Amino acid sequence: MMTFELEQLRSMLSLFNWKSVIEILILWFVFYRIFIFLKGTKAVYLLRGIIILIISFFVFQKLGFHVLSLLLTKFFAFFLILIAIIFQPELRAGLIRLGKRHFFLVDVKKEDIEKTIKEIVTAVANMAKKKIGALIAIKRDIGLKDFIETGLVIDSEISSELLENIFYPFTPLHDGGVVVDGTRIVSAVCLFPITDNPNLEKTLGMRHRAAVGLSENSDAVVIVVSEEKGTISLAINGQLTRNLSPEDLFTILKGQLRREE
Amino acid sequence: MKISKYQVNLKSLVFNNFWLKIISFVLAVITWLWASGELASGISGIRI
Numbered sequence: 001m002m003t004f005e006l007e008q009l010r011s012m013l014s015l016f017n018w019k020s021v022i023e024i025l026i027l028w029f030v031f032y033r034i035f036i037f038l039k040g041t042k043a044v045y046l047l048r049g050i051i052i053l054i055i056s057f058f059v060f061q062k063l064g065f066h067v068l069s070l071l072l073t074k075f076f077a078f079f080l081i082l083i084a085i086i087f088q089p090e091l092r093a094g095l096i097r098l099g100k101r102h103f104f105l106v107d108v109k110k111e112d113i114e115k116t117i118k119e120i121v122t123a124v125a126n127m128a129k130k131k132i133g134a135l136i137a138i139k140r141d142i143g144l145k146d147f148i149e150t151g152l153v154i155d156s157e158i159s160s161e162l163l164e165n166i167f168y169p170f171t172p173l174h175d176g177g178v179v180v181d182g183t184r185i186v187s188a189v190c191l192f193p194i195t196d197n198p199n200l201e202k203t204l205g206m207r208h209r210a211a212v213g214l215s216e217n218s219d220a221v222v223i224v225v226s227e228e229k230g231t232i233s234l235a236i237n238g239q240l241t242r243n244l245s246p247e248d249l250f251t252i253l254k255g256q257l258r259r260e261e
Numbered sequence: 262m263k264i265s266k267y268q269v270n271l272k273s274l275v276f277n278n279f280w281l282k283i284i285s286f287v288l289a290v291i292t293w294l295w296a297s298g299e300l301a302s303g304i305s306g307i308r309i
Contacts, residue, residue: 015297027289035281 037094046086093216093238112183116158117253120180123163124225124232125246133227134167135177135207137192138257142218144186148179151190158185167225177210177222193217197238204240211235221256223249 038044057072084091120136127134137144152173156162158180166173166188176189194206195213211222215235222235232249233242236256244252 015301020293020297024289024293027292028286031285031288031292032278032282035285036278 038090050083089216113257114254116180116183117250117257119158119160120163120223121246121250121253123160124223124249126160126164127167127225128230128232128246131227131230132164132167132169132225133174133207134163134223134225135192135211136163136223137177137179137190137211137214138221138223138253139179139181139186140219140221140257142220144179144181144214144218144220147177147190147192147214148187151176151179151187153187154185155187156185158183177214192222195238200240208233208235208240212238212240215239221253 038047053072053075057069057076060068060072116138120138124134124136137147154166162185163178165171166178166185168174173188177192178188179186179190192210193213193216194209195216197212197216200209200212205226205228207227208224211224211233212235214220215222216238219237224233224235225231226233231242232244232246233240234244234249234252235241241252
């Protein structure tokens with residue numbers, strides 16, 4: 001048996017050449033990117049379980065536990081379907097990121113982007129001062145039609161006054177999120193998906209969770225003003241950055257919405 | 262001793278997510294060995 005394994009190893013190593021190094025490097029990169037992508041999501045716990053099952057399978061095979069190996073083999077037959085079901089949100093987010101282009105809006109001029117940022121930052125700074133809650137999503141490459149349709153279409157030129165007015169407490173449109181596309185406020189009172197990221201602080205309210213949820217499901221930049229503390233937060237790609245000053249927000253937005261020439 | 266910007270970048274390149282890099286490397290080597298083993302023996306599928 002030992003001779004057979006040595007023979008097998010020898011024949012495997014006979015296949016080893018410079019192409020093998022490239023193959024291993026590509027595999028390394030792919031595995032690393034998958035791990036990085038799954039880090040901090042609930043899929044990590046499922047991945048751990050799957051890795052334990054795979055290791056168990058090899059151990060059972062080595063020890064000659066044929067029945068258990070057979071059961072695991074049958075289980076692996078459904079493995080791909082199971083992965084597609086279990087990791088559906090992660091797969092969707094991953095494919096969205098894989099297929100997205102790195103442009104803001106082709107038909108929006110650089111000055112218009114700056115104007116949009118200025119209006120948003122002014123409104124956000126004022127609302128943070130007055131502790132008025134707000135949720136603003138800025139569309140980038142991926143369409144937000146599904147979320148726009150849940151709200152009320154406004155389609156108006158952006159202005160800080162209008163934004164502040166929308167979020168003013170007890171007005172009909174103050175609850176929900178606003179979607180901004182280019183220089184226009186497209187829609188208000190929109191419903192955004194709530195994140196189920198277990199690593200988020202438990203004290204975070206629904207507004208922050210909706211911001212993170214939308215940023216997980218699209219490439220939108222989502223700004224939140226806390227009603228409770230008057231703090232400004234920003235959600236991008238499922239990551240929430242909290243306690244930003246209006247100046248920080250301006251700089252980050254400028255970087256994120258930069259139009260590639 | 263002054264540490265240059267490139268040294269800092271190199272350090273973060275190596276040590277950022279160090280264990281993830283090690284685990285993914287081990288996994289990549291195991292996967293390659295398994296696949297080349299299958300190729301060498303000419304047997305596809307799982308043997309029991």
